[in-house]
Amino acid sequence: MTTPPLPASPCVRVRLDYTATDSTEAGSRFYLSYAGAAPTGGNCATLASDIAAAWATHIAPLVSDVFALTEVDVLDISSLTGLSGNWTGTNAGTASGTALPSQVATNVEFDIARRYRGGKPRMFLPATVSASQVDGAHWSSTFITAVNTGVAAFYAEIEALTIGAVGTLAHVNLSYYQGFKNITNSSGRERAVPQYRAAALLDSIEGYACKAVMSTQKKRRTATTY
Numbered sequence: 001m002t003t004p005p006l007p008a009s010p011c012v013r014v015r016l017d018y019t020a021t022d023s024t025e026a027g028s029r030f031y032l033s034y035a036g037a038a039p040t041g042g043n044c045a046t047l048a049s050d051i052a053a054a055w056a057t058h059i060a061p062l063v064s065d066v067f068a069l070t071e072v073d074v075l076d077i078s079s080l081t082g083l084s085g086n087w088t089g090t091n092a093g094t095a096s097g098t099a100l101p102s103q104v105a106t107n108v109e110f111d112i113a114r115r116y117r118g119g120k121p122r123m124f125l126p127a128t129v130s131a132s133q134v135d136g137a138h139w140s141s142t143f144i145t146a147v148n149t150g151v152a153a154f155y156a157e158i159e160a161l162t163i164g165a166v167g168t169l170a171h172v173n174l175s176y177y178q179g180f181k182n183i184t185n186s187s188g189r190e191r192a193v194p195q196y197r198a199a200a201l202l203d204s205i206e207g208y209a210c211k212a213v214m215s216t217q218k219k220r221r222t223a224t225t226y
Contacts (some may be wrong), residue, residue: 007174008199010034010078012044014051017071018063018126024102026067026217028123031174032158033202036167039076043164044085048072050161056091058154059125062106062147063093067126097129100214104128106139107215108151111207112173121173121203124217138212147210155205175201 011033018026039047052072060069069091076082105124112121125147132143139147155171163169178201180192 002196004176005196005199006079007031007033007077007202009202010038010076011172011174011202012039012047012082013075013077014048015071015073015075016051016055016069017073018067019070020068020102020126021066022102026102026105026124026126028125030123031172031202033170033172034166034168035170037165038078039074039083039085039166040164041083041085043166044074044076044083045087046085047161047163047166048074048085048087050163051158052087052089052091054154054157058150058157060091060094062095062128062143062150063126064095064097064099064129065093066099066102068092093126093128095129095132097131099129100127100133102127103216105215105217106147107211107213108147109209109211110171110173110205111209112203113206114203121205124215133214137214139210139214144210144212148208151208151210155208171205173203173205175203 011031014030014032016028051074052069055069070088072087073084074086075084104127106128108123108125110121110123128143132139134140159169159171161169176196177194178197179195181195182190183193184190
């Protein structure tokens with residue numbers, strides 16, 4: 001299997017892990033570029049803890065109280081030997097009321113300047129409560145405004161952090177693929193296989209847009225054996 005390319009500029013990958021009271025698991029992932037020295041393991045752990053605190057302030061009000069942020073994992077992906085650190089705990093959502101099914105998600109698209117065909121960068125937040133709906137398929141305008149405000153404040157707080165000698169942090173998207181190569185399999189059929197870039201391209205995130213249509217993440221319904 002081909003190894004994914006390193007980013008064109010130094011950055012870390014941040015993984016948010018969520019757990020619901022019914023043991024459903026969910027997650028979000030995003031990337032931060034940095035302008036200074038490569039983070040130490042301690043720097044990564046500090047950043048993870050600060051991100052967890054920012055989540056509790058700005059994102060928790062948008063998430064049902066049946067879900068909680070339980071881990072933040074920060075990994076320096078600028079080299080093959082980049083260090084990592086994490087935070088573990090329980091930062092529960094604070095939206096009370098009738099919880100929506102666990103596979104329901106809030107889709108927040110990240111705005112970038114580059115235009116291209118294909119999927120755009122985004123993150124999915126865990127389910128909120130039924131009071132945030134305007135009907136069975138759409139979020140209310142009040143909830144959409146709250147999400148846009150909360151998500152923007154979340155990333156603004158992260159970008160304002162000072163962690164050791166890591167330097168300025170910025171929320172970015174990474175594009176790993178460009179173009180396709182047609183591969184003929186043993187049956188004679190061709191399939192288009194995405195091709196890695198030489199280095200993953202960074203796009204600056206310029207804004208956030210909560211989608212009005214409710215999203216679904218079926219993979220959140222994980223199998224459980226008792």
